[in-house]
Amino acid sequence: MIKELIIDSSPNGATIALLQDKQLVELHKEQVSNNYTVGDIYLGRIKKIMPSLNAAFVDVGYEKDAFLHYLDLGPQVQSLLKLTKQVRSGGYQSKLLDGFKLEGDINKGGKISEILSKNQLIPVQIAKEPISTKGPRLSSDLSIAGRYVVLVPFSEAISISKKIKSNTERNRLRKVVESIKPKHFGVIIRTVSEGKGVDELQKDLLDLISKWELFITKLPSVEPSKKVLGEIGRTSTILRDILNPDFQHIYVNDNGMFEEIRSYIHEISPDMESIVRMHKHKEPIFEHFGVDKQIKGAFGKTVNLAGGAYLVIEHTEALHVIDVNSGNRTASKENQEENAYQVNKEAAKEIARQLRLRDMGGIVVIDFIDMHKPQNRKELFDYLRAEMQYDRAKHTILPPSKFGLVQITRQRVRPEMNIVTSEVCPTCNGTGTIRPTILLMDDIENNFNYILDEQNEKGITLCVHPYIEAYIKKGIYNRQMKWFVKYGQWIKVKSNPAYQITEFRFFSSKDEEIKL
Known part of the structure; x- marks a missing residue:
């Protein structure tokens, strides 16, 4: 690949x-x-405790308060609060945690009101970016990610990616990390660490430690609700x-x-x-x-597949729905089951791609074409799981229900990528009528008079449809040459196949569009 x-x-x-x-x-x-990227660390201020939700609303500078649930506090939140208080008061001078005494883990079934109080300061990390009308989702279980390892303060645990299967390699990585990690820091060993030497792992870990030291250095002076440490x-x-x-x-x-x-x-x-x-x-x-x-073909309500089938993708506040249609793909009555299976496999591959491409999260319901053979339903489910293995977002796929529906839950940490592919005609603005095409050159030259004479722009570029570019440049003494004689400067003419036939735009010498 x-x-x-x-x-x-x-x-x-x-x-x-x-x-x-x-x-x-x-x-x-x-x-x-x-300013609110997953992984960024802010010094949050508790605005409101919500006992009914067992959560708190936190001010991190966003227009809406961020959400921090009790389960996202992390077992060592008491140690984090203690360190924050000591560092901001000047009572703790070290940048690492060698001389720091850890507090006990909090009770998993406890109440947030027992841990936090209004106006309290707490370092928090963006776990989910602002989506729709919701503010950021936060976690106070801090971690700093690197290429090979992830550094977790207030912990001694060493975790290894489940995708590293070899016991020999897992033991080797554990011993390497144990020998180089600082006290009171846990480490998560990522999949790409497999086969890497001590030097590479140590360099990555030292980079993360320097980021933690930067966090401790900035913590005393940073204002509440401001960013302390940014993700790359x-x-x-x-x-x-x-x-x-x-x-x-x-x-x-x-x-x-x-x-x-x-x-x-x-x-x-x-x-x-x-x-x-x-x-x-x-x-x-x-x-x-x-x-x-590819963007124009892949986004939008309808996505066409190579064999004539197509997907219809609908989005609601609660979930996403994908309907699989066979379209104009034909098959004999005796072969309907096989035809449905092939269309469903083709659709499963495209659906796995669409989830990644649009970054669709939450609940996704897929209505595949009905199949009667249990073996075909099982093979389709296995095929979809195999295609989804390339997806880096955490996800769970349920087997087809008796109605033929497949349900997927997919981690959502950023707003969905939504690109509108349908275009409003730039010349008629959706009215269905346009100015006479015979006046197109007059319109362009009227704009030249304004841009060149009144705004005194130099080195402008006219961008038009390829047909119009060919018309402008046709012949030796063409319109471009006439403009040079008339305006005393050479006007570049470029084509863009994405433009409508009568669409034109002007760009400055810095390649910035000139708004008219």
Whole structure:
């Protein structure tokens, strides 16, 4: 399996596309303005205790108070509260926990009012980003994730990923980590640690320890409800979690992002630094690699499958519903069962991709085409589980019910990726009528008069549909040449196949759209 990462960077953030064998399987958006990323640690202030929910609402600076349940406090929350109080009062000077006396674990069935009180300060970590009308979901069971290991303060436990099957390797990793981990810190050993040497594990652990030291350093002076320690960017997080030898290329269209990613990969996997490439083509990076076309085809209410079948995906507040339809796929009456099985398998593969692509979370109900043979239902269930194994989000799949419904629960920590693929006609704005096409050039030139004469813009670019570009550039003394003579500057003309036939836009020399 060949994996590629395509990163479209802009001043507002970055859009990250993960391709497997040239097919889009994940799409992420990293916004500059997003201050509530999973993994960020804030110094929260308790606003309200809710005994009926056994939870507290916490102020972390978001417009709505964040939610902290008793079960998310962590067994060592008393130690965290004690450390926070001592550090902020100047009573604890060490940056590690060697001389710190741990408190006892809290009762699993206890009450939150016994632990927390109004206006109390407590470090909390974003466990779920703000979704819809809800504020962030929090946890005070802090952890700092690295490439190979996860550092867990106030613990001595060493946990190893269940995906590492070899007992010999599990024992080796345990002994290595035991020899290098600091006192009163637990460690979770991740799957990618398999086969790694002491040097790599120690370097990763030291990086995490330095982050903890930064957290302790900032804790005394940080204001309540402000961020204390930030998670690395979404791009680096994806690379940290999924980078493996299957990755063939990482393409970036921004010099700053290119250097940042290359530097990060040099730290975590120096032998793969050469796979980072700078996109230098004139056409947009997503258009060049066919990502735009795949986005248009994969998002929306209806998703077509290769064999003529299709999915209908509906979203509600409580759950997501996916209906599988055979469409124009035909089969003889004698072969209806086999036809249903093949359509369902094809749909199962696409559904597993759609869940990752849209990052759909919560409850997902799938209505497959009815099959009468129990063996076929079992094989479909096994096939769906096999396709879902590539999904990094925690999920549970229930076997088909007697109505043929399959239910999936999938971890949701970020808002669902929702892209509207239907387009409103830019020239008629949905009215169904447009200005006469014979006046298109007049409209463009009227805008030139405003942009060039009144706004005094230099080096502008006109972006139009390919047919209009061909019309403008047709002949030796074409319209582009006439504009050069008339306005005294060369106006670049570019085409964009995504534009409607009469759509046009202007861009400045800095490649920013000029709003008219």
